[in-house]
Amino acid sequence: MKASLELHTQFQIDAVDDRIFGGFIEHLGRCVYQGVYEPDHPLSDANGLRADLRDALKELGVTVVRYPGGNFVSGYHWEDGVGVAEARRTVRELAWQSIEPNWFGTDEFIQLCRSLNWQPMLAVNLGTGTPEEARNWVEYCNALTGTYFADQRAKNGNEEPFDVPLWCLGNEMDGPWQLGHVPVDEYCNRAQMAAKMMTDCDPRVELVACGSSGPQMPTFIEWDHRVMQRMGSRLANYISLHRYVGNRNEDSADYLAISNAIDNQIESVDATARAVAGQSRDRRRTYLCFDEWNVWYRARTQTDRDGTGRVAPVLLDETYNYEDALVVAMFLMSFIRHADAVKIANLAQLVNVIAPLKTNPEGILKQSTFHPFRMISSRKGGTALQQAITCDTYASESYGTVTYLDSATILEESTLKVFALNRHLEEAMTLTVNCADRPILEFTDGELLSHTNLQAENSWRNASEITPASLKDIKLDAGKAHVDLPPQSFAAVSFQLG
Numbered sequence: 160m161k162a163s164l165e166l167h168t169q170f171q172i173d174a175v176d177d178r179i180f181g182g183f184i185e186h187l188g189r190c191v192y193q194g195v196y197e198p199d200h201p202l203s204d205a206n207g208l209r210a211d212l213r214d215a216l217k218e219l220g221v222t223v224v225r226y227p228g229g230n231f232v233s234g235y236h237w238e239d240g241v242g243v244a245e246a247r248r249t250v251r252e253l254a255w256q257s258i259e260p261n262w263f264g265t266d267e268f269i270q271l272c273r274s275l276n277w278q279p280m281l282a283v284n285l286g287t288g289t290p291e292e293a294r295n296w297v298e299y300c301n302a303l304t305g306t307y308f309a310d311q312r313a314k315n316g317n318e319e320p321f322d323v324p325l326w327c328l329g330n331e332m333d334g335p336w337q338l339g340h341v342p343v344d345e346y347c348n349r350a351q352m353a354a355k356m357m358t359d360c361d362p363r364v365e366l367v368a369c370g371s372s373g374p375q376m377p378t379f380i381e382w383d384h385r386v387m388q389r390m391g392s393r394l395a396n397y398i399s400l401h402r403y404v405g406n407r408n409e410d411s412a413d414y415l416a417i418s419n420a421i422d423n424q425i426e427s428v429d430a431t432a433r434a435v436a437g438q439s440r441d442r443r444r445t446y447l448c449f450d451e452w453n454v455w456y457r458a459r460t461q462t463d464r465d466g467t468g469r470v471a472p473v474l475l476d477e478t479y480n481y482e483d484a485l486v487v488a489m490f491l492m493s494f495i496r497h498a499d500a501v502k503i504a505n506l507a508q509l510v511n512v513i514a515p516l517k518t519n520p521e522g523i524l525k526q527s528t529f530h531p532f533r534m535i536s537s538r539k540g541g542t543a544l545q546q547a548i549t550c551d552t553y554a555s556e557s558y559g560t561v562t563y564l565d566s567a568t569i570l571e572e573s574t575l576k577v578f579a580l581n582r583h584l585e586e587a588m589t590l591t592v593n594c595a596d597r598p599i600l601e602f603t604d605g606e607l608l609s610h611t612n613l614q615a616e617n618s619w620r621n622a623s624e625i626t627p628a629s630l631k632d633i634k635l636d637a638g639k640a641h642v643d644l645p646p647q648s649f650a651a652v653s654f655q656l657g
C-alpha cells in the first residue's frame with residue numbers, strides 16, 4: 160500500500176505546547192504509596208522516590224503533572240497533607256474506599272516535581288471543599304511569607320513559594336459518582352467564587368474549569384457550553400476534557416479507528432469555546448486541557464475500584480497490550496494536530512494505576528504504552544504542520560471512515576518530525592513524505608514500534624516483548640523521503656530540510 164503526506168512549512172497550525180506531554184498522579188491504589196513515594200524501598204532517595212522509577216519517569220519525558228486527583232480530590236482537604244508527618248490525620252477516603260494516611264501531601268509533591276523537572280498542576284476540592292479552602296491553598300503555595308498560610312509553608316521547611324502556575328477547579332463535577340456532584344449552575348457558582356479568590360490571591364495562576372467527564376455523558380457539550388459562558392476566559396483559561404477508551408468489542412480494526420472520535424471530541428469542545436467567545440465578544444477564548452486521557456477498560460469492575468479499608472490497595476491495575484500502545488500514539492498525534500486548541504494534556508496516570516509504569520519490590524516494568532509516549536515526547540518542540548494525506552481508507556464499525564495512515568508532523572527550524580501509524584492489520588505501507596517548499600535533505604533518526612500480535616504485552620517475565628527498534632531503512636530521493644511501515648506499526652522519524 161502506498162500513502163503520501165504533503166506538507167508546506169508555511170502551512171502551520173500552531174506551536175505545540177510542551178504541556179501536552181503531561182501526566183497525572185492521584186491518591187488512588189498504588190500510584191502514590193508504593194509508586195512515586197516508597198521511602199522504605201532500598202533504592203529510594205531522601206524524598207521516597209526509587210532510583211529505578213526516577214530514571215524511567217525521566218525517560219518518559221513528562222512535562223507537567225496534575226495532583227492529587229481525580230475523584231480523590233473531591234473529598235480531600237489539603238491541610239490534612241501538610242505539617243509534621245507524625246501529626247497528620249489518617250482518614251477514610253471515600254472515592255476509592257481506601258485509607259489515606261496523608262504521608263504524602265503538597266510539600267512532598269512539590270519536591271517530587273522539582274526533582275523531576277515537572278511543572279506542578281494542583282486540583283482543588285470543589286466537591287466537599289470550599290472556595291475559601293482553595294484560596295488558602297493558593298496562598299500556602301504561592302504567597303511570600305508574612306501571612307498565616309504562607310507562614311505555615313515556611314514552618315514546614317519551605318520558605319520560598321512553590322509558584323504553582325496551574326490549578327484545576329474541581330474534578331468531573333458533572334459525574335454522579337463524584338463527591339459533591341452538582342448541577343452545572345451550582346458548579347459554576349462554586350467555581351466562580353473559587354476562581355475569583357484564587358486569582359485575587361495570585362493573579363499569575365491559570366485556571367482549568369471542569370468540562371463534562373466525556374462524550375459518553377448526557378451532559379457532554381451542554382455542560383461545557385454553560386461552564387464557559389459563566390466563567391469566561393477571564394475566570395477559566397482552560398476547559399477540561401476527559402476520555403478513557405478501549406477495545407470493548409474485541410474488534411481491533413474498529414479500535415484503531417478511534418482517532419476519529421478523539422479528533423471529534425476536541426473539535427466539538429473547541430467549536431463550543433469559539434462560539435462562547437464570539438457570543439460574549441471575548442477576544443480571548445478558553446483553550447482545551449485534556450487533563451485525563453488513556454486506555455482504560457479492563458480494570459473497571461467494582462473490585463478494581465474498591466480499596467476497602469486499605470492503604471495503597473491494588474486498584475485500576477490495567478495491563479496494556481500492543482494495540483493499546485498504538486492508541487496512545489493516536490491520542491498524542493491528535494493533540495499535535497489540534498495544537499491551536501489543546502494546550503495541556505495529562506496521561507492518566509503515571510505509576511501502577513492505569514499507567515505506563517508498574518513497580519514491584521524488585522524492579523519496574525515499562526508497559527507497552529510507555530514507548531509511544533516516550534517516542535513522541537522526546538521529539539517535542541516546534542510547530543504543528545497541516546497535512547494533506549493521500550491514502551486508502553476503511554469504514555470502521557463505530558468511528559466512521561479513516562485513512563490507514565494516522566499521522567502528525569512538527570517543524571522545528573530545519574528539523575521535520577514525522578509521526579506515522581499504519582493501521583492496516585495485514586498490509587505494509589510505503590509512506591512518501593514531501594515538503595513542497597523545502598527538500599528533505601537528510602534522515603536524522605527514527606524509531607519503529609512494531610509487533611505481529613496486537614495482544615502481546617510486556618510482562619515481568621518478558622519485559623521487552625514490545626520495544627521500539629531504531630529505524631534505518633529510509634530512502635531519500637529528489638527531496639522526498641520514503642518510509643516503510645510494517646502492518647500495525649508506528650514510527651517517529653526526524654529529517655533535516657534544505
Ligand code: AHR
Pocket residue numbers: 185228229230231330331451507508
Ligand atoms: O483516573 C482515574 C479516574 O478516572 C479519576 O479519578 C477520575 O477523574 C476519572 O473518572
